[in-house]
Amino acid sequence: xxxxxxxxxxxxxxxxxxxxxxxxxxxxxxxxxxxxxxxxxxxxxxxxxxxxxxxxxxxxxxxxxxxxxxxxxxxxxxxxxxxxxxxxxxxxxxxxxxxxxxxxxxxxxxxxxxxxxxxxxxxxxxxxxxxxxxxxxxxxxxxxxxxxxxxxxxxxxxxxxxxxxxxxxxxxxxxxxxxxxxxxxxxxxxxxxxxxxxxxxxxxxxxxxxxxxxxxxxxxxxxxxxxxxxxxxxxxxxxxxxxxxxxxxxxxxxxxxxxxxxxxxxxxxxxxxxxxxxxxxxxxxxxxxxxxxxxxxxx
Amino acid sequence: xxxxxxxxxxxxxxxxxxxxxxxxxxxxxxxxxxxxxxxxxxxxxxxxxxxxxxxxxxxxxxxxxxxxxxxxxxxxxxxxxxxxxxxxxxxxxxxxxxxxxxxxxxxxxxxxxxxxxxxxxxxxxxxxxxxxxxxxxxxxxxxxxxxxxxxxxxxxxxxxxxxxxxxxxxxxxxxxxxxxxxxxxxxxxxxxxxxxxxxxxxxxxxxxxxxxxxxxxxxxxxxxxxxxxxxxxxxxxxxxxxxxxxxxxxxxxxxxxxxxxxxxxxxxxxxxxxxxxxxxxxxxxxxxxxxxxxxxxxxxxxxxxxxxxxxxxxxxxxxxxxxxxxxxxxxxxxxxxxxxxxxxxxxxxxxxxxxxxx
Amino acid sequence: xxxxxxxxxxxxxxxxxxxxxxxxxxxxxxxxxxxxxxxxxxxxxxxxxxxxxxxxxxxxxxxxxxxxxxxxxxxxxxxxxxxxxxxxxxxxxxxxxxxxxxxxxxxxxxxxxxxxxxxxxxxxxxxxxxxxxxxxxxxxxxxxxxxxxxxxxxxxxxxxxxxxxxxxxxxxxxxxxxxxxxxxxxxxxxxxxxxxxxxxxxxxxxxxxxxxxxxxxxxxxxxxxxxxxxxxxxxxxxxxxxxxxxxxxxxxxxxxxxxxxxxxxxxxxxxxxxxxxxxxxxxxxxxxxxxxxxxxx
Numbered sequence: 023x024x025x026x027x028x029x030x031x032x033x034x035x036x037x038x039x040x041x042x043x044x045x046x047x048x049x050x051x052x053x054x055x056x057x058x059x060x061x062x063x064x065x066x067x068x069x070x071x072x073x074x075x076x077x078x079x080x081x082x083x084x085x086x087x088x089x090x091x092x093x094x095x096x097x098x099x100x101x102x103x104x105x106x107x108x109x110x111x112x113x114x115x116x117x118x119x120x121x122x123x124x125x126x127x128x129x130x131x132x133x134x135x136x137x138x139x140x141x142x143x144x145x146x147x148x149x150x151x152x153x154x155x156x157x158x159x160x161x162x163x164x165x166x167x168x169x170x171x172x173x174x175x176x177x178x179x180x181x182x183x184x185x186x187x188x189x190x191x192x193x194x195x196x197x198x199x200x201x202x203x204x205x206x207x208x209x210x211x212x213x214x215x216x217x218x219x220x221x222x223x224x225x226x227x228x229x230x231x232x233x234x235x236x237x238x239x240x241x242x243x244x245x246x247x248x249x250x251x252x253x254x255x256x257x258x259x260x261x262x263x264x265x266x267x268x269x270x271x272x273x274x275x276x277x278x279x280x281x282x283x284x285x286x287x288x289x290x291x292x293x294x295x296x297x298x299x300x301x302x303x304x305x306x307x308x309x310x311x312x313x314x315x316x317x318x319x320x321x
Numbered sequence: 322x323x324x325x326x327x328x329x330x331x332x333x334x335x336x337x338x339x340x341x342x343x344x345x346x347x348x349x350x351x352x353x354x355x356x357x358x359x360x361x362x363x364x365x366x367x368x369x370x371x372x373x374x375x376x377x378x379x380x381x382x383x384x385x386x387x388x389x390x391x392x393x394x395x396x397x398x399x400x401x402x403x404x405x406x407x408x409x410x411x412x413x414x415x416x417x418x419x420x421x422x423x424x425x426x427x428x429x430x431x432x433x434x435x436x437x438x439x440x441x442x443x444x445x446x447x448x449x450x451x452x453x454x455x456x457x458x459x460x461x462x463x464x465x466x467x468x469x470x471x472x473x474x475x476x477x478x479x480x481x482x483x484x485x486x487x488x489x490x491x492x493x494x495x496x497x498x499x500x501x502x503x504x505x506x507x508x509x510x511x512x513x514x515x516x517x518x519x520x521x522x523x524x525x526x527x528x529x530x531x532x533x534x535x536x537x538x539x540x541x542x543x544x545x546x547x548x549x550x551x552x553x554x555x556x557x558x559x560x561x562x563x564x565x566x567x568x569x570x571x572x573x574x575x576x577x578x579x580x581x582x583x584x585x586x587x588x589x590x591x592x593x594x595x596x597x598x599x600x601x602x603x604x605x606x607x608x609x610x611x612x613x614x615x616x617x618x619x620x621x622x623x624x625x626x627x628x629x630x631x632x633x634x635x636x637x638x639x640x641x642x643x644x645x646x647x648x649x650x651x652x653x654x655x656x657x658x659x660x661x662x663x664x665x666x667x668x669x670x671x672x673x674x675x676x677x678x679x
Numbered sequence: 680x681x682x683x684x685x686x687x688x689x690x691x692x693x694x695x696x697x698x699x700x701x702x703x704x705x706x707x708x709x710x711x712x713x714x715x716x717x718x719x720x721x722x723x724x725x726x727x728x729x730x731x732x733x734x735x736x737x738x739x740x741x742x743x744x745x746x747x748x749x750x751x752x753x754x755x756x757x758x759x760x761x762x763x764x765x766x767x768x769x770x771x772x773x774x775x776x777x778x779x780x781x782x783x784x785x786x787x788x789x790x791x792x793x794x795x796x797x798x799x800x801x802x803x804x805x806x807x808x809x810x811x812x813x814x815x816x817x818x819x820x821x822x823x824x825x826x827x828x829x830x831x832x833x834x835x836x837x838x839x840x841x842x843x844x845x846x847x848x849x850x851x852x853x854x855x856x857x858x859x860x861x862x863x864x865x866x867x868x869x870x871x872x873x874x875x876x877x878x879x880x881x882x883x884x885x886x887x888x889x890x891x892x893x894x895x896x897x898x899x900x901x902x903x904x905x906x907x908x909x910x911x912x913x914x915x916x917x918x919x920x921x922x923x924x925x926x927x928x929x930x931x932x933x934x935x936x937x938x939x940x941x942x943x944x945x946x947x948x949x950x951x952x953x954x955x956x957x958x959x960x961x962x963x964x965x966x967x968x969x970x971x972x973x974x975x976x
Contacts, residue, residue, distance in 0.1 A: 045790050045873075049784035050800065053844055056781055057803050060822075061815065068818025114713065121710045132714060137961040139721050142903035142945060143951045145923045149941050150724035151729055151935075152926070158739030160723060177848045190721060202689050213382050214415035216402040218429035218480065222703065224403075226427070232419045244809060251811035254904055270813045274909075283821045290817040294928055299813065 072288035091290070096269040097296055103256075103268065104249035105179070107188035111237035111249075112242050115196040118228065118236075123204045133201065136194035144191050146201040148258035151187055152178055155259075183259035184266045188249050196245050203237035204230065243301045250297055269293050326393050326483045331515070334398075335387035336374050336540075348374040350540040351388065354519060358486070361510055364520045367563065368594070372520045373542035376486050379518065381405045392483070403432070409486040410479030413493055414469040416461035420447070422472050423457040423580045429480040447479035448472075451507060467498040471505065485517045491526065499526075506530060524564055528552060536560045553597060557597055558605055558677040567652050568605035571679050574604050582676045587647045591623050593674035596670070603679035610640065610654040611669035612673040616666055623669035629659045643667060658664075725945070732938040750939040757932060758940055760922055764947075767917040769832060770907070771900045774839045776891045782847030783889065789848065790855035804845045812842065812905040820909040830912030838906040846899065847892045850963065855886035887958070894955035895964055901948050918944050 073080040122129050137148060153159050157174035165171040177183055202233045211233075212225045220228060253270040260266030273293060277286035333351040339344035349371045356362050364372035377383040378388060381402030390398040395404055408429075414423050426447055430440045448454045451471040461469055471492055477485055490506075491499045504603075507530055510517055521527055527534050527549045536543040536551060544556035545654055555561035564568065572586035580595045584606055593606045630650070631642035638656040645651065649665065659665060696957055736745030754760065789801065807815070819838060820829055828834035862884070866876040909918045916924075920945050925937045957965075 046788050047794060050788035052781040053785035053804065053848065054800060056840070056844060057807070060837060061807055062803070064818040064822040065815060067822055071818070071821065074749065085801050093803045114733055118710050118714060121707070128563045133961040134956065135718055137952070137956075137964055138725075138949070139435075139963060140726075141898055141902055141948055143904060143919060143948075145904055145919050145926070146941055146945060146948075147724070148927050149922070150728045151801065152929075153725040153938070154727040155718075160727060160741070161720075163741060190724075193717065198962050198964070208413075208415070210411055210413065211417060213402070214409065214411060215417075215428070217380055217383070217404070217405075217407060217409040217486075218476070219403045219432035220428075221401070221403050224432060228416060228866075246810065247814075251813035251905075254855070254908075258923070273813075273817050277817055277820065277909075281823075286817050287821060294810070297810075307944060310801050 037226070048265065053318040064166065065282050068287035069291055072291050075284045075288075079183045083285050084292070085313060086285060087288060087292060092267065093272055096267055096272045097292070098099050098224070100250055100268040101296075103184055103188060103252065103266065104246055107185055107192055108123060108242060110189055111196040111245050112200070112238065116238065119201040119204050120230065121196050121210075122201060125205070129201075133198060136197055136280040139190055140194050140198075144187065144252075144254045145258070147187055147190050148255045151183060151255075151259050155186065163168050180261055184231075184252065184255050184268075186261055187255035188252060191255075193247055195248065196241055199241045199244065200238065203234055203241070207233050225306065238307055239304055242304050246300055246304070247297045250300075251258075251293065260289075268282050269296075326358055326516075326585070328358065328393065329413050329484060330373075330391045331379070331388070332391065333388035334375070334378060334385055334390060336371075336378055336383060337386040338504055347386075347540050349378065349391075352537075352540070352542060354535060354542065354545060356516055357390070358516055361515045361519065361530060361532045363527035363534045364518065364537060365522070365524060365527040365534050365563075366537035366543075367522060369539070370537040372522075372537050374535070374540075376518060376520050380407055380409050380486050392405060406444055406480070406482055407484045407486055408480055408482040410470070410473045410477050410488065410490045412489045412544070414461070414473045416464075416469055416472055416476075418461055421452065421458050421460055422464070425461065425472060426476045426479050428463075428663060429476065433480065443479055444475075447475040450478070450512065451475045451505065466494050467502055470494065470502060474506070474509065478509070478515065478589075481515075483516065483517050487517060487519045489520055489522070491523075491644075496522070503529065532631075536561075536563065542649045546611060553588065553673065554596065555607070558607065561607040561677065563677060566609050566664050568608040568610065568613070570608075570649060571605050574602055575597060581671065584676065589625060589647060589649070591669060591674060592671045593669075593676040594672050596675045597677045599676070601679040605677050605679045607675045608651075608669055608673060610652040612653070612670065613651065613653040615641075615653060615655045615657040615672065623671060623674065625651075625668070626664065626666050629661055629663045629665050632659055641665075708780050728938050728941050728945070731935055732942045734935055737935070750933070750935045751943070753933075754939040754943070757936055758920075758925060760921075760940065760943060762914070763916060763918055763921045766832065766915055767901065767947075770835050770839060770915075770917055771897055773836045774843050774900045775896050777836070777840055777894060778843035778896050779889060782844045782892070783851055783885070785844075786848045786851035787855055790852045797952045804848050807842050807845050808849065812903070813839075816905050816909040817908070820891055829910050831914040832913065833859040834910045834912075835907050835917070838910040839900050839903060841898045841906070842903070843900060846896055850892040850895060851885075851888055854891075855885065858884050889965065891955075891959045894951070894958055898948065898951050898955050898964065901951060902964065918947065 065094050072083050075082040075086075075130070077314045078085070085147060086093070120134060155177040157176065157178070161177075162175045163177060166173070197257050207230060215229050251270055252268055253274070256262055256266045256268045256271060260268075268276040269289065270293065273286050275284050276289055298308055323426035331352055331354050331589065333353055334349055335347060335351055337345040337347050338351040341673035352371070352375060353433055354362075356537055360483045366372050374383060378398070378400060381397075381400060381404075385398050388398075389396055416422075417428065422442055427440045427444045430443060435443075441520065445457075451474055453468060453471055453475065456464060456472075457469060457523075458543050461472065464472065470493075473490070487506075491502055494502060503526060505521075510530075519527075519530060520527070526550075531548055533545060533634060534548055534551045535545045536556075538559050543560045544551060546554075546556075551560065552564060555564055558569070568589070570584075570586065572589070572591065575583040575585040575590070577583075577595065579601070582593050582595050582599070584591045584593060584604060591606055609648055625645050627643045629641055630644045633640040635654075638654050639654045639659070640656060641657075653667060707950055730743065733746050733748060734750075735745035735747045737743035748794075785804070789797070789804075816838070819841070823829035823834045823838065829839065862880055863876060867882045871879065901917070902919060904919050904923065907920050908923065911917070911920055922937075922940055925932065925940055929937065
């Protein structure tokens with residue numbers, strides 16, 4: 023196998039002449055400039071702004087956040103929603119995606135169906151939940167009919183509403199992501215394991231799980247940050263004044279109701295920081311439990 | 322898990338797949354054969370002939386649509402692959418990328434609950450057998466293709482299976498490595514004496530490795546025999562063509578006497594040896610390029626004349642293309658000197674001109 | 680050489696693992712059950728919205744008392760849906776075109792060239808997809824206000840472009856990598872200049888990828904809530920933001936009217952989703968971030 027460019031391996035060719043080399047690099051400039059201007063710069067600006075409050079020293083915003091009784095608990099509230107939702111989403115999606123790894127009619131049908139809640143988005147799901155999961159909705163009627171529950175159910179305008187909505191919008195995402203990781207593992211490895219005496223569960227435990235570990239960690243992080251920044255469902259099917267007052271609501275109110283952009287930026291920074299901490303923890307935990315190559319196969 | 326057995330029997334094994342247009346096609350059609358202990362059997366044939374399907378059925382990776390597979394008296398086609406205890410070597414090695422060579426090779430032993438103290442020496446012995454003892458701690462990604470294939474072989478034999486299955490193990494290697502690893506496989510088989518079923522489309526591999534060759538085509542067995550038999554006495558035209566009988570002439574049958582057939586085509590008269598019962602007025606005669614004799618004017622039988630229209634130099638000999646008067650083209654492999662445009666006389670030994678129904 | 684004769688004693692039938700099969704079947708049942716539960720509940724949830732939108736009145740009974748289509752007309756007028764749909768259309772198509780314009784060339788560079796800082800650039804492009812919009816949306820809105828773009832349609836377009844352009848890059852880069860680089864070399868050898876090479880070789884090969892990327896960006900942008908919410912003004916709202924406000928101020932309008940609007944939103948989204956699914960795999964909507972498939976050793 024020569025070192026020259028092999029299609030599909032992503033190894034770029036070495037440029038032959040100088041002008042072509044420079045020109046190709048120029049192509050990336052608009053996108054780079056755009057990202058720097060509209061993503062990096064606002065972030066840096068926000069970071070700076072959070073240290074220049076309307077009154078007080080540089081850390082005044084952060085001090086305000088951690089001393090105001092309706093601000094600092096938002097971290098805990100949001101974590102109480104995001105962590106269980108992510109654990110449920112990833113934990114349930116893994117065995118199901120693994121079961122569906124065989125390419126076929128069922129896989130196609132299920133993936134198409136699951137793409138629908140993702141496409142529709144959280145706002146529509148929230149509106150639907152208010153009806154269906156509400157005290158006078160079909161679910162309530164059905165559960166009362168089979169005497170599973172007495173009286174109307176309380177699954178909206180509270181913690182459970184937001185949790186359910188996080189599962190409805192987060193589970194398909196986790197499922198599709200994990201499915202793409204699982205199908206990326208060559209099935210011949212499982213067949214080889216079978217000829218060596220590994221049954222279904224042993225194949226999962228010794229072959230698939232170690233190879234999936236990096237992807238699972240990634241999926242957990244992505245699902246978590248999505249859940250942590252929940253906003254419309256927390257307002258529409260939650261109780262934004264109290265039990266589901268998530269950190270994004272606090273940031274929004276600071277910016278658009280109190281017009282305190284400095285505080286809002288500080289809250290946004292705190293939000294990003296907490297997400298970073300959890301992500302780092304998950305990736306660190308993954309490294310602790312699984313000492314193997316991150317990308318398997320020929321390097 | 323049986324470590325020894327007398328014979329593996331495939332009885333009318335059939336495997337159907339859903340084909341295009343909805344109706345099923347049989348990748349294997351009533352395949353019947355017996356493999357004895359210690360034998361090296363090659364399944365040989367072009368792509369799509371069903372040889373890999375047969376191997377996967379024996380391994381348990383595919384279920385049967387009909388027939389049975391029996392290991393001595395035990396019927397095994399209802400067992401899942403993890404219970405059959407055969408070792409298998411795959412075309413693309415299928416080494417577990419997240420395990421070291423040592424753990425890859427020891428995997429089968431771990432799955433069978435062999436105590437750890439016993440695993441280490443057995444793995445070391447298997448790695449020594451394939452001469453990779455020094456790479457035990459490496460990951461598959463750090464090895465070359467040939468080394469990976471040898472690890473795959475070690476992994477298959479360390480569990481001491483009654484039967485080793487090999488699915489075109491050499492096709493992903495380059496030519497030089499292929500010949501080297503082929504020799505390795507022959508040596509290992511000689512040392513261990515385990516029954517092996519080897520799937521390949523390369524007749525050189527089959528001829529050099531196998532005790533018996535099963536030539537397949539479209540799911541049906543064409544011929545089972547020793548390499549010598551397959552090479553010199555192909556049972557039908559498909560096998561002949563596949564085994565390198567590159568000269569195939571379709572002629573009219575002029576007469577049959579015992580096992581000699583006289584064929585005529587234009588001014589040409591050829592006497593050949595009957596290999597398969599003829600069906601009608603036409604027959605095909607197959608001749609190896611190596612078995613056409615250049616010159617030899619004293620052999621009157623099967624003498625033809627023509628012009629040299631192409632020469633492919635091959636070092637030891639050349640492949641000479643000869644166009645006979647009448648337009649028929651023959652390929653001759655000979656060390657005779659010939660140049661384009663030369664007039665040339667060829668003769669065909671009648672016992673090496675094999676006649677089949679057209 | 681066929682041993683067609685049956686053995687003297689009938690061959691033993693191998694004992695299959697009874698308990699193993701049972702466990703396997705039970706597990707398959709559980710998996711199917713969970714999936715069915717999820718799909719059915721989401722379907723019913725959507726159906727509830729649909730039923731309500733054609734109901735005259737529905738107050739806690741199994742089905743509404745009467746049926747009517749008049750709510751659609753009502754909500755069209757009440758929420759000024761004509762204007763909102765037009766704004767949505769403008770924003771979405773502008774985002775698709777602009778994200779392609781800056782994303783495809785960048786993808787080409789990433790796919791074909793190695794250069795110092797490539798990994799940093801890749802990270803820069805991936806971050807907006809990994810960081811949720813709400814986190815960077817607030818600082819972004821602040822900056823847009825400074826630039827006097829917030830509240831205008833261009834502010835909304837720029838905001839939505841931030842996740843869209845990286846998404847195009849993410850979809851197109853492996854696509855371009857798959858195209859044999861030797862094809863470009865072959866074109867040059869046979870006399871094509873860079874311009875001709877682009878138009879005759881690259882663009883036709885890239886067309887399916889570009890189509891896929893545009894449809895995916897389109898579907899994602901229609902449903903993208905947070906960024907538009909934070910940067911839009913009263914006359915630059917997209918449909919999903921208008922829907923949010925309608926649900927939020929739920930006391931003001933009849934729930935049937937809101938649900939009719941929700942149905943219109945759903946229709947628009949699903950129509951484009953169906954179109955997109957003809958050309959792309961559903962999993963591409965979610966799009967793997969970075970990980971390459973694990974090849975067998």
